[in-house]
Amino acid sequence: MKTFRKGGIHPSENKLSAGAAIEEFALPDVVVLPLSQHIGAPATPVVAVGDHVVVGQLVAEATGFVSARVHASVSGTVVAIEPRLNPQGIKQPAIVIRREEDQWAPEIDRSQRVVTECVLSGAEIIEKIRRAGIVGLGGATFPTHVKLTIPAGRKAEFVIVNGAECEPYLTSDQRVMTERSGEVVEGARLLAKALGVTRVLIGIENNKPEAIARMTEAAARYPEIEVVPLRMKYPQGGEKQLIAALTGREVPPPPALPIDVGAVVSNASTVLAVYEAVQKDKPLVERVVTVTGKGLKEPKNLLVRLGTPMSALIEVAGGLPEGDCKVLGGGPMMGRAMIQLDAPVTKGCSGITVLSGADASRQPAQTCIKCAKCVAACPMGLEPYLLSKGAQRQKWEALEAGDVTSCIECGCCQATCPAHLPLLDWIRLGKQTVSGMIRARAMAQTSRK
Amino acid sequence: MEVLLFTVLTLCALGVLSAVVLYFVARRFRVEEDPRIDEVEKMLPGANCGGCGFAGCRGMADALVTHEDISALYCPVGGAECMNRVASYLGKSAPVKEAQTATVRCGGACAQRPRTNTYDGARSCAVAASLYAGETGCAFGCVGFGDCVKVCTFGALRMNPQTGLPEVDPEKCTACGACVKACPKHIIELRKRWPGNRAVYVSCVSHDRGAAVMKACKAGCIGCGKCVKVCPFGAITLDKNLAYIDPQKCRLCRKCVNECPTGAIVLSNMKPLPVDKVQVKE
16 A cells, blocks of 8 residues: 655544534634634735625735635624634634624525536636635645646646645544535545546545545546545654655655646645535635534534634534643644634634643653754654754854755644653754745845846 | 885975965955954943944944944843943943843732643744734733743842743843843833832733723723823823823832832832822722
8 A cells, every 4th residue: 555655653543523523513602703814914804894795705906916815604794804812812803793694695606416517727727716715725725726827847747636634533534525525526626627637646644434435436537537435654644745645746845846746735624625616615714623522511513604703613512621621723733822712713723723731732842862863753854853952052154054945844743752842842943944034035136136 | 115215205294385375365265354353342341231232342343343333222131331441442432321121010919910821832922923813811911930030141030930931130221232132022112221220110921901901900900091190290191091200201200100000000119109199099
């Protein structure tokens, strides 16, 4: 069975919610839609306070090419356009809508029928994806239409559907692939058509046999689509790791992109959103969120309107446990701890993990014994202990030479460190600083020209 | 014996040859350097702190010698005395700059600003600030891991364990600005240094609205604007719910200190205004 070659670890799976079917979450009374739910420039509001909006109506237009639209996720009145706290306690501009009824935009097809025919051209498909405000729903939130716009001189050979979901605890993609396999397969075909590609690979880790079976069944009609079971290893769902696992090709270090080896990777939930946008004219207004963790009584997979407060989701799953706990946006490996649970669900929120007791806190850091476990675990072939030290000593040039910008922030180094050192914390700081330096240098160069 | 002689002679010949080559190379590529640069470098404090904007004292010395007008160059560590000495040696007019000291503009001590969560990542302000708002309800205030203390080469900063905030020793502070750069929350400011280290400043940088500030911290500026009205010198401005006292216009009259309802305006090394002039406050 296939997997990627370099590094990787095997954290406990803890897929508590794997058997929980997707439930539609009750409509929230108020939604908060941040203008920046994606990588790139924040969107610009096109509604004013007091306006009445319906579900699926455009409320904020993309600002420039690398940006994404935001649509109303409930029908009602816009009550405020103001900075609101994000999960990390920092204010970011957002549109606040108070819900009245549940009125959808008339062009949206809400029937369950799976549409298999598509008469649109590739460019039209990409335009529909852009208009729907779709971004990578796996967590990276990179605008999908930008990813599908292939730079001149490159050619896509594969569409890869990322169904690895290697992150412990999270099961949203798994449930989407199990329950809506037909639509995901149609979405993958649309992506292939948009790119003019004849080969689609769907990579799913072998701890999801039901999803593999359903997807294989749904894809059986189409010879160009192949469902590939993958041997479990974290971070298989990393774009570069998945490409390596499925095609054996290695993406060179930045600024190279997956398209340089002919691959375009999209997460399974994103592919479902693409299908809905193209065939049902439905913009990205809801997503599946896993609410899980050993601290919760009833781990669930919920279909949630964007902008719903996360605290409401936690309440439905049994509420926060007694005592101190850690609430993560995402899973335990890549998730970020949250301090504002009233913050809204955004496009990139694939799960909420509640850890309690001993899981909730880190072990005290000790001294590095140079065991090099982090080097062996790094799926990008970096030297995490050196990068971490370099960031502490502010040796930015050394970090750049050590290829810190290649770091995918998967957290393998930190998870495997026997001294419990906060390696990733420092490397992330180093990566931010070095990326800033590289950008500044590029700016200086262009302005000199 | 013959082998030994041959070896010694070969090495000698090589040595002579290299000496000749090096002689011509050194003449051909000789760099003319002003001897005054060495002298000026000796006059500078030798802290290599970078407070002047150059990488070290050598760079500063080079600039002092080569620049015609040195009014824009200033060594904050050596101060006026050092600059005067350098200027008289070089026969140029010394740059004039008022004395400054680093000022920590956050009064959110542990007692005033309750913790709302616990951070257990790397003990660094830069890392914590890049991750989230901080351990308290205030997203603007000091995160308290002492990055400023770590960068201070003069031992002028220390963390006060009682308040959880850094404290500046104005006697040791040279206003090199290293802490200002290191603080990810931009709390530390270089302000005019009055005789006796007297100071009046707004010890808060929160742009939150009053209610949010009150909820997060008892010592924060709520942007009420009372200080702006009472200031007879027009030194105080209010921008995005935050008062700021211009150190150039402030004359230490202390009226604002008595007016401030939260105690965000801090008075140091000075007595407050006499009691009969103080309005009764809750």
